[in-house]
Amino acid sequence: MSAEVHSRGSIRRRLMVQLLLGAAVLAIALFFIVQSLARQLAEESQDNILAAAVSAILDTTSVRDGEIQLDLPYSAFSMLSNISNDRVFYAVRFGDDFVTGYSDLPVVTKDDSFGPWFDTTTYQDDEVRIVTAQRRLASGETPLAVEVTLAQTRDGQRDQLMWISQSAAALGTGFFVSVAVLALLAARSSISPILRLTQSVSRRGPKDLRPVAAPVPHEMVPLVAALNSFMDRLKNSLTRSEEFIADAAHRVRTPLATVRTQAEITYRRVEKDENRASIREMIRAIDESSRAAGQMLDHAMVTFRTDHLEQQAIDLNALAAEMIDRLHPMAELREIELVLEQQGAASTIGDTILLQSALRNILDNAIKYSPADSVITLIVSQDAGMAHLTTSDRGIGLPIDDAERLKSRFARGANVEGVIGSGLGLTIADEVARAHGGYLTIANNSKGPGACVTLSFPLQ
Ligand SMILES: Nc1ncnc2c1ncn2[C@@H]1O[C@H](COP(=O)(O)OP(=O)(O)OP(=O)(O)O)[C@@H](O)[C@H]1O
Ligand SMILES: [Mg+2]
Incomplete structure (x- = not known):
């Protein structure tokens, strides 16, 4: 009998979810960074x-006869085309005059610094990065500023960024997958130390209540200490119950036997019929109590042993x-013949004391x-993986309408008036059979009178 264990959540799943969430956040952050x-x-x-290109252009400017001289250097443009195939625009102004290039190319708004000045704007329907730089040239009395503006589209840069974004996404995904693994x-x-502990505890035999000795991780020490202390208390309590059962059996049965002997002696001594009748009643009551006490203690012993089944x-x-030998004297008292019929080898795995108790009760x-x-015939047989112990008698037979009820505690048939009993015999036999993975079948003989009761156990 094992109580249902309620589970909520899973340590493994919680760990996984937390690690994966962390990894996902890191992967996304990595991507954006x-x-x-x-x-x-x-x-x-x-x-x-x-900046380099615009200053190279400015370096080639000079003034001759009040005219600006300009030689656009090839190097300046080749520098720009090196990074991509973006389009390049330029405009040169001298003082207030437009000299060459794209006249409508906007000029970057200048601040107080010496430049160059940068801006991002739209030119000819394309986003461009634009730079303006100045140089002062002597022209006549007043120096005039030659101003060069260069602009370059950003398509190449966008392509490069796209490529880098894709690589970053692949890197992030790779990072996430590695962290997931x-x-x-x-x-x-x-989780493996917990699984190891579970296996070592569940592999134990039913009577093995030794403390867990294998080393466990630091965090599991309180759990294992609590388990060890629980097993220790359980062991003590089991020992106490075992002792109590044995002690109680002795204490109840012995005085009852003494009282019965005394009652029998008194019975023989008294002569009045009415006194003899009351003593007979008394003896019967003692027999019933004695039987009930014996059966209850047997039942307690069966319950105790089925919890810790021997193998x-x-x-x-x-x-x-x-068992036939043991019950022979009791059967002989009533001149009943016990016949044992053995139909081949039959053995099972279990607790001998329990099996003896079950068989004694049905016999x-x-x-x-x-x-x-x-x-009465006791047949030992086997079929389909099961061994059977069947008692067959020629007695009053079972009240078959409520045969199953007779397996419950204190249930007695209506057909047993006058026969001493406590209604626990079939309960014991049934519990023993079920504890061993078998079953108890009660029926009446198909041919002739009497009951046919079978204890079945799995074959070894
Ligand atoms: N071989 C049988 N023949 C007829 N009736 C039976 C037989 N075995 C069991 N029964 C019926 O089943 C009932 C329950 O049996 P069970 O052994 O559990 O109790 P009991 O014999 O009355 O008392 P005890 O606990 O002292 O054995 C009996 O009271 C009886 O009515
Ligand atoms: Mg009985």
């Missing part, structure tokens, strides 16, 4: 090249022969509910 760094770097490098391994390894190989033929019934001078 890489993307923003790449954008910053690309913008800086474009600005540097634009690591998380799985980490969850499995952190011994039991030869059912030997067990049956021994006891057969004897009790049979007429004097009849025959």
